Amino acid sequence: MTNTIGDIEEADVLLVTGSNTTENHPVLSSFAKRAVKFRGAKLILVDPRKIGMAEFAHVWLRQNLGTDVAWLNGMMHVIIEEGLYNKGFVESRTNGFEDLKKTVAKYTPEYVEGITGIPAEDLKEAARLYATAEKASILYCMGITQHTTGTDNVKSLANLAMLCGHMGKPGTGVNPLRGQNNVQGACDMGGLPNVYSGYQPVADLAVAQKMESAWGVTGLSTKPGLTVTQMMPAAHEGKLKALYVIGENPLVSDPDLNHARKCLEHLDFMVVQDIFLTETAQMADVVLPSCCFAEKDGTFSNTERRVQRVRKAVEPPGQAKDDWEILCALSTRMGYPMTYAGPREIMEEIARVTPSYGGITYERIEDEGLHWPCPNVEHPGTPILHKEQFTSGKGNFHAIEYIPPAEMADEEYPLYLTTGRVLYQYHTGTMTMKSEGLNEKAPECFVEISPEDAEKYNVKDGSRAMIRSRRGEIRVAVKVSPMAVTGTVFIPFHFAQAAANTLTNAALDPVCKIPEFKVCAVQLKQAA
Amino acid sequence: MDAQPSITLNGNTFSFTPGETILEVARRHDIDIPTLCHLKRATPTGACRICMVEVEGARTLLAACATPAADNMVVHTESPKVVDARKAILRLMLSSGNHNCAVRGGDDEDWTAFQLRVQKDDGSDALCPVWGDCELQNLAYRYQVSGERFPAVETPYPMETVNPFIVRDFSRCILCGRCVQACNDVQVNHAINFGYRGSVTKIVASGDRPLKDSNCVFCGECVQACPVGALVEKDVRYRHRPWEMKKVRTTCSYCGVGCQMILHVKENQVVKVTGAQDVPPNWGSLCVKGRFGFNFIASPDRLKTPLVKENGAFREATWEEALDKVTEKLQEIKDRHGSDSIGVLASARTTNEENYLAQKFTRAVLKTNNIDHCARL
Incomplete structure (x- = not known):
């Protein structure tokens, strides 16, 4: 999230899309519901289902599946056409407005209605509400991202927010709601094929050299690796021979499961480290029992980038071990000794090599977590991103055309x-x-x-x-x-x-x- | 320039910000004015009157939770008049239901008859399930009040136990309304409200249905807000006493909101979960999964030893053997097919420290960038 959870209650207008907030982020949804009920905020809901948030919505737009770029372009069309956009913000803080304007020109509310099924008048009302609000916040979730146009959808939301200058202030922003306790942290820590911790690119030689000296190794690869959705076909083709799975269950969570199962069957070796014998673990050659959150110390980073403590409350069952201990043992066996006194010492290393976590220490987050970026121990953390400028200076508008979903209903599959x-x-x-x-x-x-x-x-x-x-x-x-x-x-x-x-x-x-x-x-x- | 306004509480003068209530000023200075109906993050209702204080010049006692502090106001929070009024309120509350804590008074036959009636209502011959963990009982002790001055009134509404999470015991409800505010003003779930009114007032859900047939989503905000034994977690009731439980604050392991929670631990088992009060991001709130979905921790299905597959079936192995096997296989595949023939899936469920080590292991030891996790799924 660019802003904080508490910030949601400050907004005058909330645009919620692709998020079944009351069911998937119930506690966060109460901030939005209170904003509407007690602070007079207006809620624009864009969702194909009549979800719980609809009860609180002033405008509910029910779009056809996979047409998000179209209605977003339509809203921007109306906002530009009616001169409701934030000219000062667009001029001083963004690039590419003219291209955006050209692209959205054809997305008239009537044209958009034909694609999305959203009545033209409703779209106009939503556009005006969002654009004329003093503070407007966008909340979105997997309903926006889990599309073949997921990246386009997110960029379009960012376009809309920048167009209206709803960024960098309390009660505004573009706010993805993360669905798993530490999905933010797993990304922050470099659990991604293209970046080290703190989103330092693996392809950057200077970064590789820095990590080599920090870790005392040579030969770190500068070639970005495979995503989980690429590993599966790579396994099928025989390019990926071994998979080490920590606390994931792709055999229920991956798309096209019959195919996913076939892919995993092609592996020479699979090890699964988990707390239960999941569907995926049952296919493994070796299963390693690990501790659950109540049995370990450490930190999680939540959806608002707040790094918070996890504390051990009970002893693990049987011989189950902490995931970090297992990793240390394996690494040491494979010729690279890894020893830490505990999670606190690992966090000290994270802070040394990760600029955005540089100021995170267990002492500082004992009572209340800190929002990264937090570059040093004097830094108070960053609850709101993009306050004065965007990370890369000016914000770029992306002119994006609507592309239909990969699979459309037809006579056979109606x-x-x-x-x-x-x-x-x-x-x-x-x-x-x-x-x-x-x-x-x-x-x-x-x-x-x-x-x-x-x-x-x-x-x-x-x-x-x-x-x-x-x-x-x-x-x-x-x-x-x-x-x-x-x-x-x-x-x-x-x-x-x-x-x-x-x-x-x-x-x-x-x-x-x-x-x-x-x-x-x-x-x-x-x-x- | 106007000087900052000030108020005198029990002889000490404090400055305050206009808009602050007497209660807020007092709490800021550790002056303990008791409350029952008052719920943080909700508008004060002044319903229970237990926070009444004496304000010089006022004709009656005033509710500290609902009265704004005023410049030069002189307040006594424990004057004899205040104490008498609080005692009267507590006596009425204690006699208005099955408050079978010992503070009701120990007078012989009367107590026996009372206890038998309570047992008929709640099916237990023990004292109240929140004995020792009850704000009403605490106040009764603080003001040395018992309930026998007034005849006990029978409760017309039977206990509700038909949902898996929450027991609603109307015989112990003091109608303070905290649960109603927790549901409507904090979580905004609109599941419960006051019903029937007058002497037969009851907290009702969707036209007086059982919770399971109402709009209730079992977030349990009401249970955490209840000052007495009217709303209790079903699994905790008569099984775990507060002083038997160690409390550990941690972060919830379900969605990405990162709610701060207290794990209540007894004999190496998490037996109850509550929201950590007064801290962001959740300020005490939780959802049904966070509050009631902790049974997996002690599930008998948890993996307890490493497993190694032989001829298509798993057998238990030692850590030594399992780690040796993993090391040997990964090394062999790396040597034969190259580093990029190995992939690692890190986890959105494990800690930052563990994810950091997972990518360090992948990159520094396996020498590949084939690491990802289920952010996309």
Whole structure:
């Protein structure tokens, strides 16, 4: 997030899109709900489903799946056409406005209505609301990113925010809501194929030399590596021979699971380090038992870039070890001795080699976490990014054309499928499904379908349906719900027994390699 | 220039910012004015009256939580008049339900009859499930009040136990309204409110349905807000006492909000979770997963030893053997097919320190940049 969670309550207008906030970030959603209920903020919701936030929305735009660039360009068209954009901000802090203006010129509200299904008048209202607000904040999540145009979608949100100058101040910003406790930290720490910790590029020779001297090694590769979505096909082709998986369950979370399984079967060797024998661990050659969060010390970095302490409360079961201890033992065995007294000492090293974490110490974050960038121990942290200028000086507008999703509905597969989560389960369910209470509330997979579609396909609430895509099929319970839009069904991806990702499309965004989980074409039939 | 206004509390003078209530000024200076209905982050309702203080020149006692501090105001927070009023309120509360803590008074037959009736209501012959962890009981002790002055009033509403997370015991509810504010003003879930009103007032969910059939999303904000034994976690009730539990503050391991939470630990098991009060980002709030989804920690399905696959089946192995095998295989594949034939998936679930070491291991030892995690999934 460019801004903080607390900041959400300061906004006059909130634009929430691709985020089922009340179910996936419940505590954060209460900041948005309070802003609306008690501070008079206006909420613009853009989502294909009638999610919980719709109850609080002043304008709810229901777009066709995968048409986000179109409605965003449409909003910018209206804002430029009506002269509502922030000319001072655009002039002093951005580049590329003319190109953007040229590109969005054809995205009239009427043209956009044809693509997105959003009534032209509603789009205009939303555009005016956002543009004329003193402080407006954008909240988004995987509904924006999990598309073949995910990068385009995010850039378009940034375009909109810069166009209106809703950046760098309290109550503004472009705020992705991270779905996993430490997905921010895993990125920050260099758990990515192209960067070391603190987003220092692996391809930069100076960086490689710095890391070589810090780590006392030679020959660090300057060639960016493979993303998880590239490792799978590489395994299939025999280029990737071994995979070491730490606390991940790709055999439920990856797209096109039948194919993913085949890919992993091609590996010569797989080791999985986890707290449970997950679907992925069952395929491993060696499984290493690790500690869960309650059994370890360390830090997580949350969605607002706040580095916070994790503290050990209980002893791990059996012989389970901390992940860092296992890594140290392996590294030492492989000829590179790694020894640390504990996580505190590892953080000291992180601070030495990672500019944005330079001022993070356990002492400083004992009571309250600090927001990175925090370059030195005197620095108070950075709750709001891009205050005076953008990281690279001026902000660049990206002129982006709308591209349809990779797979469209057709006669054979006439329905659209979008996937997501429910309140009572979490990701692949390995943790939440151990709580009877949560299972009682969300016991099994279901397909959410509109009353009209239920009638059309002759399925009843509580009955069973077969859902088939070009990649596979699953059998699930039918949930007829006004949350669904006719023509589109929703299935949560938590449940391995009826894994929604058997159906999803592994088509990737060309830049960030994220799969298009949010759109694919399916057919639905009454199950025998 | 105007001087900063000041207020006198129990003979000491303090400056304050206009808009601050008497309670806020007092709390800032560690003057303990008791409260029951007051909930941080919500508008004061002044409903319970326990925070009443004596303000010189005022005709009646005033609720400190709802009365703004005024310049030159002189306040007594524990004067005899204040103490008498608080005692009266506490007596009424203690007699208005099944407050079978010992402070009710130990008078012989009356107590036995009372205790039998409570047992009929809550199915337990023990004292109240929050005995020793109750704000009403604390105040009764502080002001040395018992409940026997007034005849005990029967509660018309049976206990609700039909959901997996929360027990609602209306016989112990003092109608302070904190839960209603927690639900509507803090979490804004609009699941519960006051119903029926008058002498039969009840906290109701969606037209007086059980929570499981209402809008309730089981965030448990109401349980954490309840000052008495009316709302208790089902798994904690009559099983764990507060002084048996070690409290450890940590960060939630579900979504990316990073809620600060307290793990309550007994005999090496997490048995209860509460939100850490007064700290960002969550200021005490949690969701259903954070508060009630901790059973996985002590699940019997947890991996306890390394496993090695032989002929398609796993067998238990020592750390020595498992690590040797991993080392040998990775080294062999690296030597034969090159560094880039190995990939590592780090984890969005493990700590920064562990992710840092995972990429260090991948880059410095395996000599490849094939490392990623499930940020995209």
